[in-house]
Amino acid sequence: MNAGTPGPGAAHTSSRSAILDVIRAAGTISRVELTRATGLTAATVSTVVRRLIDEGLVVEAGRAESTGGKPRMLLQLDPAARHAVGVHLDHAGITYVIANLGGQVVARWRRPGAGADDPRDVVARIAAEISATVARVGVDPEHLLGVGVVSPGPLATATGMTLAPPVMQHWAEFPLADAIEDAVGLPVLLDNDATASALGEYWSGGVPTGAVCAALYMGTGIGAGIIVDGTVYRGRSSNAGEIGHVCVDVDGPQCWCGSRGCIEVFAGPGAVVARAAEAGIALPGRSVSEDFAALARAAARGEEAPVRLLGDSARYLAAAAQVLANVLDLDLLVLTGASFAHAGSLYLPVVQERLSGGFFARGTHDVRVTISSHASEAAAVGGAALVLQAELAPRAAGLRMVVDTLTEVPAGPGVA
C-alpha cells in the first residue's frame, strides 16, 4: 500500500500538468528532481519537458553545481511566455489585471462598476478595455490565453451566467461568458471571487504541489475558496466554502441569503461599518469599502472604538478559519480580498491565535496563515489564474457527469 508510485496506467491526469505544476511550485528545478517529485520516469520527464520547452513555456536557466557527476540543467517557467486577463466584476468597480505565467501582474487598472447599465453595454466596455490595454502593454495577442471573469455570489450555471445577489439581479439571465467570448474573441471562464482568489494564490504564491490550501476572502461578503492538490474543490454546485453563511445565532438578523445570523451579518465589512455608524464614528460615507478602509486606518492608529469593532469581526473570522482548518485539514490559509488588503494585519494575529490552540491536527503539522501579497486585486488575479490553469494544466473535471438512470439515494425524507 505505498502511496507515491502510480504504477502502470494509474494515470497522472496527464503528466504534463503534474510537471508544470511542480516547476511552478519550485521556481527552479532540474529534470531529476522532477522525476522524484512527480513519480514519473526520467524518460517521461525528458520528453514532456522537451515539449514544454518547444512550446516556450519552460526555459533552461543555467546549471546547478555538480554533485559528483554531470551537473543538473535547471528549468524555469518563462513568465512572459503566456498571459491571461482577469476581470473582477463588483458593485464597487471593475478591476482588471493582466497576469503572466508566474501569476505576476503585468498590468492592473480599475474602472467604475456596472451599476444598473445594460449588460450588453458593460460587455462592450470590457472588451474595449481589454483590447486597448493588451495593445498598450505589448502582450503578444497570439499568447494571450483567455479571460477569467470573477464576480461575487454563486454561479447559476457553470458556463454563461453569473448570479450576484443582492445587487446585479438583472444579470441573472444574461449569458455573460458567451457574450464576452464573442466580443473579445478569447476563451472566457467564469467563477466566484473566493474560489478564483484561492487559485490565484496557488498559482502566484509558490504554494507547494499537493498542498491543501484555502483562501478566506473578504470583499463585500465573506467566503472561501478551496484548493486541493492544485485543483479547485467545488462541491456539488460550485458553492463550497460558503463559510460566511454559517449561522452563529439562529435568532440573529436576517441575511440576504435567506437565513438568519450568518457570520457575514456580524463580521462582514458592511456590518462593521454599520456598527461604526451607529456608534457615531465619522466616516467618508461614500462606499462600504472606503468606510471600512477608513475604519481600519483608525484602528491601526489605535483608536479605541474601531479597534473594538474590528476585533469583534476578527474573532468571528477566526472562528470561520478554525472551521475551515479543521474540516479540511489545511496546510495553508490565505487572507485575501479588498477588506484584508486594508485590515489584514489586524485580523492575522487573531486568526493565528485561534488556530494555535484550536487546530485539531496541530500536533502533526502547522496551518500557515498569511495575508495575500495582492489582496486588493486577488479576485482578478484569480480570474487570470483560472485561465492559466485551464489552458496550460487542465485538470480532470471535478465531477463526472452523472446519467439520470443512476439509482437514487435510498429515500430518507431529505431537506425541503
Next chain:
Amino acid sequence: MNAGTPGPGAAHTSSRSAILDVIRAAGTISRVELTRATGLTAATVSTVVRRLIDEGLVVEAGRAESTGGKPRMLLQLDPAARHAVGVHLDHAGITYVIANLGGQVVARWRRPGAGADDPRDVVARIAAEISATVARVGVDPEHLLGVGVVSPGPLATATGMTLAPPVMQHWAEFPLADAIEDAVGLPVLLDNDATASALGEYWSGGVPTGAVCAALYMGTGIGAGIIVDGTVYRGRSSNAGEIGHVCVDVDGPQCWCGSRGCIEVFAGPGAVVARAAEAGIALPGRSVSEDFAALARAAARGEEAPVRLLGDSARYLAAAAQVLANVLDLDLLVLTGASFAHAGSLYLPVVQERLSGGFFARGTHDVRVTISSHASEAAAVGGAALVLQAELAPRAAGLRMVVDTLTEVPAGPGVA
C-alpha cells in the same frame, strides 16, 4: 470548456474503477448506459466489462425490455464474488463484520474491548476471531480481500500505527497494521472511524457516483468522514472532518484534544450522559454508550429531562452539520455511529430543520439527510469498504509525495 468528455489521455484513474463504481451505484445497468455515465466509448466499456466478468466481479442478469432494437443485457455486481473483513476497535468493544462486494454484512459479531491488554495479545485474538468466522460462514479464503481496521482518533502514520486518545495511549507506538497483516496473512488497512464510516455508507448505500457525501459520526466522540466522487477526502494529515473539535465557546471546558469548548464537549454522548447524571436521572451506569442508549429510550418515551438534554445536543450537531454542508457543498449527509443507532430519530429532524433554512445552496439543490441503515456497526462496515475499494477500485493516492527541494510557502509567521 465542456466538462464531461475526458479526451485522449485525460486518464480516468483507470476506467475500471469508474465502471465498477457506476455499476455499484446503479445496482443494475447495461453497457450502453455505462458508456453514457462514464463518458467512455462503447468499445472500452465492452472490454472492461468483459474483464470484470472474467474476474467474477460482475454478472449478467437478464435483459431489459427492447426499446426498438436489441435489448440491453443487464449487469450487476456479484455480491458474493469477494468479501472483506472490517474490525472496529473501540474502548467499549471490538466489532467485527464480514461484508461482501455490495457492502452487505454477511457476518457480524462483538467481543470485549482490548482494555489494557498487550497489543500483541489483542492482535492474536483478532486473527483467531477472523479465521474462525471466515471458516464458519463459508467465505472462500481465496476471495477474501483483506482486513480494514478502524479506530477512533487520528492516525499517527498512514501505515502501521494508530493513535486513539484519550484511551489506548499504549498503542501509539505499536505497528498495528503490520502485526495484523502478519497474523492474518491478508492486506490490512487502517483508518479513522468517521472516515471509514463515510466510505462504508458510500459503498453500501447506493450513493450515486460523483456525489459529495459526508458521514457525521457519533460514537464516543464526534467526527465526520468526507467522500468526494467516491474518494475519501483526507486533507493534509488524514484529519479532515474533525468537526467535533470546532470551538463553540473559547472559555468552555477543557477537551482532551487540548483545546477548550469543542462541540464534542457539549454535545458528545459523554457530555450528555454526564449532564443527565448531574440532573439526577437514573441510568444503568455501566458504560457511556449504554447510558446514552437508556437516555435515548427515555427521550423517545417523552420524558422531559432526557428530551431536553438530547435536544441541546442535537442543536449542536445541527450546527456542525450546517458547517459541513456549507463548507463542502454536500449532496448527502448520513448520521451514523453507535449513538445515532440509538438516538438518530431524535437528531434527524433537528438537523433537517437547520439545513432547510441554513444551507447556502438550497436554491440549487438539496442536502439529503439520512440515518445509516447500519449505524451501530458502521465503522466496521467502513473498514471492510476501505479494503473493497483499495483492492477493486483503487483511486489515485490523494496526495502526491512532495520532494523536499520544493519551494516553501513564502514565509508568513505561521502557527505554533
Next chain:
DNA sequence: CAACATTGTTAGGCGACTGAACGAAGTAAG
C-alpha cells in the same frame, strides 16, 4: 419477410508511459 433500430464486439491505430541501454558531462585518483 425485409428494413430499421439498438446493443455490443472486434480490429487497427494513436499516444502516454515504461524499462533498459546508452550518450554526455562532470569529479576523483594515479
Next chain:
DNA sequence: CTTACTTCGTTCAGTCGCCTAACAATGTTG
C-alpha cells in the same frame, strides 16, 4: 593526461489504455 566512477539526461522498442470505425447480433415494425 588517462582511467574509473558518478550523475544527468536521451533514445528506442515495447506495453497498455483508450479511441475510431467497421461489423455482428438481436430485437421491433411494416
